Amino acid sequence: MVLLPAGPARADNPLVQTIYTADPAPLVYNGRVYLYTGHDEDGSTYFTMRDWRVFSSADMVNWTDHGSPMSLATFAWASADAWAGHTVYRNGKFYWYVPVKDRASGQMAIGVGVSTSPTGPFTDAIGRPLVRNGEIDPNVFIDDNGQAYLYWGNPNLWYVRLNTDMISYTGSPTQIPLTTAGFGTRTGSTTRPTLYEEAPWVYKRNGLYYNVYAAKCCSEFIAYSTAPGPTGPWTYRGTVMPTQGSSFTNHPGVIDFQGNSYFFYHNGALPGGGGYTRSVAVERFTYNADGTIPTINMTTTGPPQIATLDPYVRQEAETAAWSQGVETENAGEGGRNVGWIDNGDYIKVKGVAFGTGATGFTARVASATSGGRIELRLGSATGTLAGTCTAPGTGGWQTWTTITCPVNGATGTHDLYLRFTGGTGTLFNFNWWQFTR
Template identity: 40%
Template sequence: MNSDVQALPTVGRMTARALVVVLGATLLPAVAGTAAQAATIATGARSLESVNLAGRYLRHSDYLGRVDPITSGSGTVAKQDATFTVTPGLAGGAGCVSFQAADGRWLRHLDFRLRLDLNAGTTGSLADATFCVRDGSVAGSARLESANYPGRFVRHRDSELWLDPSTTNPGTFAADSSFWVRAPWAAGRRTPVLKGLYADPHIAYLDGRYYVYPTTDGYNGWSGTRFKAFSSTDLVNWTDHGTILDVGPSVSWASSRAWAPAIAYRNGRYYFYFCADTNIGVATSTSPAGPFTDALGRPLIAAGFRPGQMIDPAVFTDDDGTSYLYWGNGSAYAVRLNPDMLSFDATAVRTFSLPNFREGEFVFKRNGTYYLSYSVDDTRSENYHVEYATGTSPLGPWTHRGTILAKNLSIGVKGPGHHSIVRSPTGDTWYMAYHRFAIPAGNGTNREVTVDQMRFNADGTIQPVVPTG
């Protein structure tokens, strides 16, 4: 008999046109013919109707932005094209939002023409796809001002969408650039859970919230320097806590390649294990949201300490309070940490023989069984996936059990892996956070983070995780 678990909450899944839109602290029903409050657009699936061209909705056609008629009789594709998942602005900013289409592309301006494009992760790309919500021309409507070109607004011009200055056709401009926020014509995207390019997520439940610590992605050669933290109470709505550690100015022994962090808690402090220039360091903070400070002034595990790359740390703390550190690329290592969480006995390091092992060990315990899961193949390969083994102690021996997460080309999921696992605080409900290629055209340096539920069979083996697009 399988575990009795609840489904992961979803965004934009509905059976009727009615939708409750959360605007600030106000709950307001937004149905066809009813406008949302001005100057803010809640996250989630939304459709935007032109104020002065009733029945025409903001949409994309062949990746170009338009306003076109959409009705209940319109086809499925047209309804999807007129539905966007609203997210916090990719470039940040109070009151700013971004719009993601069903295929994963983002609405942005390029040479002031609105179109769909991939999230390249660059400063320019993020800014071009960020719009700040302003009051519309009539009460209850909203306008979208460019985040990086203040004074330019999204407007329709001969049904095409452009980013124009407010001095253009001043008699009609305000109405041409105003939209009603409507219930979505179709379901919005549920993933990725972090809006942007991120990878190697470590998920944990800390201080009453779920936290995710990822690699900041989108850089050639994985050359990013910043670590960020995100938190949530429901695994759907995430708070961005900003940069919690910047390797460049904050770590004396490294300057780049900030990868694959992990978090642990002990005696009132949080310990942040991170990769930098293929070493493993550790930083500490009194808050899971940081900021974190390099604790040693040197690597905890230096490059060359053992064969393979000294990367991809993970920490497991057993029921007796003993913590273990796992790491490695090419070879899998583990060691018991000293109580200070900052040192270990180098002579006690264990090497595991794991079939197909590449990187990204992660250990957890359930009903007395220890589970060690890890990534197989290269993160640049669409065949990157997760396998696992079970054991009777945190250091094995390990029995290989097979694959639990793999690609699904029918929904565009490629290269899912470098995962972590967390248990809900309310029962035997488990979730896996992992990255995959960005949809629709990502690769090994343009990846996105998502979270899916993990289920167990009656004998304790793990069912294959069903990836979401």
């Protein structure tokens, strides 16, 4: 369990505090950003990764945990290493390209999961590797003319043209020449003359093709190159994110959302974090007038909130800008719930728009012990107390009941802290909440 001190509560990076996340792959779909990540196991001393995770946000600060819709078990032919993937939407389906170890050959290979929902569940689309040459880090780009490209590679950089079904390809995998003009000059290495290391992220903006990637292990920084076409020729453009952040790897993801540009990455910023226990974070940025990418540094504040949160519609308890002490799990009545709630833990929800005022609060809770209380605090974990709801014992951790309590003084827009209090040990589980006007 990741236990965080109260001090960093004002920060919003890293985005997830309940588990370690890595290798961000953001996707904009239907007014939300869906963030696909890897999952570093607690206490890892290697890249010990067995499943992938999904989170989503409409405001870039409050993220909803959708759990793990795909794991190594999804691919019967895979034996280990649920590493850095990438998801795209096409044909009414979501395709999740991931590197895993092929049981038959022992090589790293690229598999494809497919789902009709951005949050899964995902199934194995073809029952075998799509490509297999021992290299990793798939990225898919669909050009304006509909042609899709799969890029991947470490130590090389490969591409292949995908067919419109997104699960087969035409032609053979082709290496992109790693020239120093295209990908910069690496010093001190006789086997890798360029800065390119891994994790390509290819996209197109104003007719120019960008390839943002992890450079010069180890520790890595993020660099980029540009080209007039999707396969090159590439020209090295410089640094996006310098080496920093207590993880010797990094992994880029770049999107535009609601008129802003965002850069996703990972570091080791959580307690216990490091090169094998990483956490995804995000920064907002603005392209330079000539289309170049500015230098972006890691922050603990993250991007500004782009829309307030409506407390008068049902909100999932696993939606948070920051949390302390809790984890999430699959709920017996569907979706996810927050669990492992101890005295003093809390969930911060940022920018909650109460308007002219809330009069009541409703929550869905379950407890196999004697329960506890939810304090509704404004501004901080010790801020103005707007109400207290009692969560009773229900006879089981998935035996749910709905509770209500009055609310006073919740007007305007505030950060809401759902602070949990009670006795010792785990108090209760928490599924969803909603205020009444």
